[in-house]
Amino acid sequence: MIVAPEPSTARLAWSAVVVSGPEAESFLSGQLTQDVVGLDEPRWSLVLQPDSLVVAPVQVTRRDGELAVVLERGLAEVTLARLTRFKLRVACALELVDSLELVDSLEGPFATLGERVAARWPGAPEVARGLTPHGLGRRVLEATVSFTKGCYTGQELVGRLDARGARVPWRLVAACGPSVEAIEAVLTGRGPEGPRGVTTAIERAGAIEVLGVAHRTLAAGHYGEVSLYEVDEAPSAAE
Incomplete structure (x- = not known):
């Protein structure tokens, strides 16, 4: 949908x-x-x-x-x-x-949805896609996870994945383009069936900005009128 x-x-x-x-x-x-x-x-x-x-x-x-x-x-x-x-x-x-x-x-x-999208920060729609902490991007990971504290629920798998280089199949991305449909086509055009696709979309300055989930085989870059960014480095149309 x-x-x-x-x-x-x-x-x-x-x-x-x-x-x-x-x-x-x-x-x-x-x-x-x-x-x-x-x-x-x-x-x-x-x-x-x-x-x-x-x-x-x-x-x-x-x-x-x-x-x-x-x-x-x-x-x-x-x-x-x-x-x-x-x-x-x-x-x-x-x-x-x-x-x-x-x-x-x-x-x-x-305060607003626009602020969250501009910050490339995950919310309820992104969590619903079943991502792990490493799938949220290195910036979010470093802000939310301590690798030196004591045990917590889920720690073993997080630590093991980090030690192995943290290459996850699905990751949070940011994108902008002329329409949600155009961006959705890019996000779902690469990789197997899974949680890929647009999760949050806003209208700003005459364009559509989104957060979404993409497979690791879909690289950041320009796909026609759609620009795809890693969440750790994506510029915002509002900036």
Whole structure:
């Protein structure tokens, strides 16, 4: 199904899983890819499944003695379920907060969809394609994953893949072109059947900008009126 483009000014909705209690920090340390011990400023991280597939990109912040895991509202329920599944004999509580007052005060990382696309940052549509952390690009990987902290769920496969050079079959890419259909044709024109295709599309400055998933055999470059970029280096039409 072709993704319909949205205005670049479309607002993003954020929720938070608030973790409280004497073992809140140690619990999250075992569930997040980033080190949150002694956290004193917002920090990006990922929540993974045991097989290392990304559940959600999150930003963790400390608030009034609690830890708030801020994430796109569309990923809130599945992330809460995933964290709850591994909360075994731990002295902490998890609460999903959709209060506009709380979430607005936490200031979601991106105010609009256009900001997220310009930052080449994965959201709910990208996560739905079943990518691993390395499939999100080196920049996102370095911002969200610590390779020196203690164990966390999904760590073994992430570490093994990194040690082997991290060549994954599917990766997040950015592209721009005259239409979503034209970009979709490029993204799906190379490689086997799989999660390839446009995931998020916006209209900006008379062009279509997208995030999407491409097979590793599809190189960055120009394909007629469509320009395909690696997310680590793609310029934005807004820049």
